[in-house]
Amino acid sequence: MTIRRFFACLAVTLGVIAAFNIFLALKVDSVPKSIQRKMKAMPRIDILFLGNSLMQSGLDPAEFTAGWINPEKAPLAFNAGLGSSSPVEHYVLAHQSIEHHPEISCLIYGFRDFQLTEPEGYSWKELEGNRSMAYSMEPSVSASLYAPGSAWEEWRFRLIGALPALREHSQLWKYVELMRRDLQQIGMPKAKTNEFGRVADFQKVAETDLAQFQRAGEMAIARSAPFVPAIEKLIKMALEKKIRVIFVEMPVTAEHRGRYYATGTWQRYQAYLKNKMSASGVTYVAAGDWVPEDADFSDGLHLNSTGADLFSRKMTTALTKELKPKGL
Amino acid sequence: MDWIKHLLEYLGGEKDIPPAGFPLTLNSYWWGIWWGLLACAILIFCGQSSKFIYIDF
Numbered sequence: 001m002t003i004r005r006f007f008a009c010l011a012v013t014l015g016v017i018a019a020f021n022i023f024l025a026l027k028v029d030s031v032p033k034s035i036q037r038k039m040k041a042m043p044r045i046d047i048l049f050l051g052n053s054l055m056q057s058g059l060d061p062a063e064f065t066a067g068w069i070n071p072e073k074a075p076l077a078f079n080a081g082l083g084s085s086s087p088v089e090h091y092v093l094a095h096q097s098i099e100h101h102p103e104i105s106c107l108i109y110g111f112r113d114f115q116l117t118e119p120e121g122y123s124w125k126e127l128e129g130n131r132s133m134a135y136s137m138e139p140s141v142s143a144s145l146y147a148p149g150s151a152w153e154e155w156r157f158r159l160i161g162a163l164p165a166l167r168e169h170s171q172l173w174k175y176v177e178l179m180r181r182d183l184q185q186i187g188m189p190k191a192k193t194n195e196f197g198r199v200a201d202f203q204k205v206a207e208t209d210l211a212q213f214q215r216a217g218e219m220a221i222a223r224s225a226p227f228v229p230a231i232e233k234l235i236k237m238a239l240e241k242k243i244r245v246i247f248v249e250m251p252v253t254a255e256h257r258g259r260y261y262a263t264g265t266w267q268r269y270q271a272y273l274k275n276k277m278s279a280s281g282v283t284y285v286a287a288g289d290w291v292p293e294d295a296d297f298s299d300g301l302h303l304n305s306t307g308a309d310l311f312s313r314k315m316t317t318a319l320t321k322e323l324k325p326k327g328l
Numbered sequence: 329m330d331w332i333k334h335l336l337e338y339l340g341g342e343k344d345i346p347p348a349g350f351p352l353t354l355n356s357y358w359w360g361i362w363w364g365l366l367a368c369a370i371l372i373f374c375g376q377s378s379k380f381i382y383i384d385f
Contacts, residue, residue: 001354009360016364020371053382084382125375129382165371172372174383181383201381 024164028171032133035080036096045101046075050090051110053196054250056081058303063312069320083196084129086120087230088145092138094234098241106244114216117225122146128170135160135167145230199299206300210259217265221272235280245282251291251311253300261288290314
């Protein structure tokens with residue numbers, strides 16, 4: 001092959017890669033994009049629920065509004081819970097929702113364990129799945145929340161966000177992973193799954209080392225850990241727009257409550273959070289024990305539909321009093 | 329089987345002479361498309377973390 005031919009072939013290669021990028025930009029969909037579309041299609045949103053998969057699976061907006069004290073004035077609720085996501089993605093979804101629906105009067109954020117004060121990683125390997133929306137939706141904002149003040153990270157996020165083949169890499173990996181799981185299943189007993197993946201995987205995620213859990217809690221208290229930047233910004237944005245903010249400690253299994261939440265560490269951390277929230281002008285709702293039966297969980301983390309109905313109804317009861325002064 | 333082995337070696341760049349009856353010579357522009365497809369396949373399959381748990385995206 002001559003040099004001239006080589007460069008001609010290279011140009012054709014670049015053309016194929018460009019076509020692949022255009023195809024991904026036009027055709028690839030994702031859960032965050034779907035949430036964004038549903039949010040924009042809502043005629044009105046009064047209450048916005050935010051959080052990760054615990055909120056996504058745990059809160060049924062229809063069940064929540066059905067039990068409202070005055071059905072004629074029942075608020076319209078929207079659940080923007082996003083599986084396997086962090087406060088940064090939640091902030092971006094909240095920001096977009098509030099921009100599109102300035103009528104939002106209450107923001108309810110579900111969290112678990114030390115999520116509000118423990119920063120999450122943002123390396124290439126960590127921002128996969130739904131978290132890769134940090135590259136595609138408001139990448140500069142996401143970078144500034146993951147790595148405040150880092151010009152390099154801002155440019156890295158913006159560059160990846162500009163290239164569909166990079167920013168949508170997780171959407172491609174999803175199909176590879178599904179294929180890998182199908183191959184693993186050949187000749188094996190069928191693994192139990194739910195809407196998020198394999199149940200056994202989430203059992204493992206739920207089992208944190210107790211000493212590590214206590215160390216994380218004690219360190220947070222000892223250093224008076226601030227909220228992670230995304231939560232700080234979320235609170236600031238909401239309060240500036242006179243939106244009520246309520247943080248909900250999401251229901252956990254009896255095992256989690258007995259092993260982790262019964263410890264002095266968690267009770268001290270809980271008191272620390274309550275004080276901190278009170279000082280910030282936001283409300284703390286301890287709902288860790290609202291779903292007492294483990295049969296209402298689909299795995300070690302997520303509520304099933306029965307558990308979601310129960311949690312949603314209890315949320316209505318608890319928040320009716322909280323929101324009554326707002327006229328909802 | 330020998331022909332397939334020869335073809336794969338040719339496509340992989342290990343051999344410079346195509347197997348008998350294979351129309352693609354080294355001077356063809358089709359190599360650009362082949363390289364592009366390989367680059368896309370690498371992008372799809374490489375770099376996935378083994379700690380992939382959630383698949384709802």
